[in-house]
Amino acid sequence: MKNINLIVGAGLSGAALARRLADLGEKVAIIDRLPHVAGSAFDYKDENGITVHKYGSHIFHASNAEVWRFVRRFADFNAYMHRVLALIDGTEAFIPFNLNTIKKVFPASLAERLEKKLLEIFPYNSRIPICEFQKQNDPDLKFLAEYIYEKVFLEYTKKQWGLDSVDSGVTARVPVVIGTDCRYFRDAYQGIPLKGYTNLVENMLDSKNIEVRPGEDFGGVGECAKYKAVYHTGSIDEFFGYKFGVLPYRSLRFEHRSLDMEYFQKNSVVNYPCNYDFTRIHEFKYYLNEKSARTSVMFEYPQSFEPGKNDRYYPIQSDENRALHAKYLGEAEKIGNLRFFGRLGDYKYYDMDKAVERALTLKL
Numbered sequence: 534m535k536n537i538n539l540i541v542g543a544g545l546s547g548a549a550l551a552r553r554l555a556d557l558g559e560k561v562a563i564i565d566r567l568p569h570v571a572g573s574a575f576d577y578k579d580e581n582g583i584t585v586h587k588y589g590s591h592i593f594h595a596s597n598a599e600v601w602r603f604v605r606r607f608a609d610f611n612a613y614m615h616r617v618l619a620l621i622d623g624t625e626a627f628i629p630f631n632l633n634t635i636k637k638v639f640p641a642s643l644a645e646r647l648e649k650k651l652l653e654i655f656p657y658n659s660r661i662p663i664c665e666f667q668k669q670n671d672p673d674l675k676f677l678a679e680y681i682y683e684k685v686f687l688e689y690t691k692k693q694w695g696l697d698s699v700d701s702g703v704t705a706r707v708p709v710v711i712g713t714d715c716r717y718f719r720d721a722y723q724g725i726p727l728k729g730y731t732n733l734v735e736n737m738l739d740s741k742n743i744e745v746r747p748g749e750d751f752g753g754v755g756e757c758a759k760y761k762a763v764y765h766t767g768s769i770d771e772f773f774g775y776k777f778g779v780l781p782y783r784s785l786r787f788e789h790r791s792l793d794m795e796y797f798q799k800n801s802v803v804n805y806p807c808n809y810d811f812t813r814i815h816e817f818k819y820y821l822n823e824k825s826a827r828t829s830v831m832f833e834y835p836q837s838f839e840p841g842k843n844d845r846y847y848p849i850q851s852d853e854n855r856a857l858h859a860k861y862l863g864e865a866e867k868i869g870n871l872r873f874f875g876r877l878g879d880y881k882y883y884d885m886d887k888a889v890e891r892a893l894t895l896k897l
């Protein structure tokens with residue numbers, strides 16, 4: 534087996550690296566403890582004929598043309614551009630908070646005044662992270678910044694992360710927009726694969742040089758010597774038996790429901806920053822414009838991660854946690870032919886495009 538590269542984890546990161554190696558003529562085996570490929574991008578057609586994203590909505594968006602070209606080899610995409618509604622003071626409005634949102638939630642005279650002041654200070658169409666936006670001196674804009682922080686970020690972040698505040702890089706994912714572009718992402722390339730993500734990953738792995746083995750766990754350090762190289766996309770603390778402590782993650786609980794109505798809500802995702810215990814409701818038929826008399830929705834509840842009890846979704850970004858991760862990386866380096874990468878392996882909050890980019894640029 535010394536000429537075989539082993540990849541642990543058949544999510545997008547693992548699959549993209551497998552294909553990259555296979556295209557270079559390398560032999561690859563890819564295993565996953567789950568009974569399927571595609572990791573947390575896994576989707577399936579349910580009894581309503583709707584493509585359900587089992588682990589929450591996945592929207593592909595990329596600015597890197599190389600990444601887009603790569604994924605397009607394995608799937609055709611539609612031109613879906615993601616928009617997110619949020620319930621703010623009982624009104625559904627698009628976030629990121631933008632000039633349209635201001636008109637939707639405030640009386641016309643106040644909205645007009647705020648818009649005028651914003652356009653005097655910020656370049657049109659700029660995207661300002663909330664922590665920057667809060668540095669206002671004008672009383673109207675101070676009020677606006679506090680309003681957005683309180684109604685969109687504060688309670689959502691408490692629910693999502695179980696913390697009063699998170700790394701500013703995390704909230705910067707949802708900036709304040711000084712314009713009317715209410716799309717969630719600005720990337721040049723966006724869409725949903727027409728036959729789903731599982732199909733995309735299956736196609737990525739469809740090569741004579743790749744052997745796919747779902748439902749198989751990796752044996753541990755002792756197994757590494759059997760392979761030319763081991764590329765691991767799992768959590769590094771678990772791999773080393775938590776010897777330096779547990780790397781903290783945030784987990785999720787999903788409640789899937791099949792409903793006897795054509796549509797449940799007006800948009801694919803509706804966020805509930807200040808109400809209920811769930812953070813958002815996903816309605817999947819919007820992604821591929823699937824027609825059905827019934828609909829399939831999913832309520833998303835954040836929860837703390839407990840090893841062995843639930844799954845890891847979000848690495849919790851902090852200097853302390855990054856230092857713990859680095860300590861484990863030091864252990865991995867001692868093994869020589871073992872590399873960690875991917876959202877769990879790198880302990881980074883990658884979107885799908887960044888996961889693919891990392892796999893395509895990883896130093897072999």
Ligand code: UDP
Nearest residue numbers: 619685686689690693703704706707804806
């Ligand atoms: N966020 C928020 N309110 C929202 C949406 C997002 O406070 O209505 C914050 C929250 O801290 C969240 C982060 O912005 O974790 C990133 O949100 P995003 O929608 O990018 O998260 P993902 O879809 O990756 O879960």
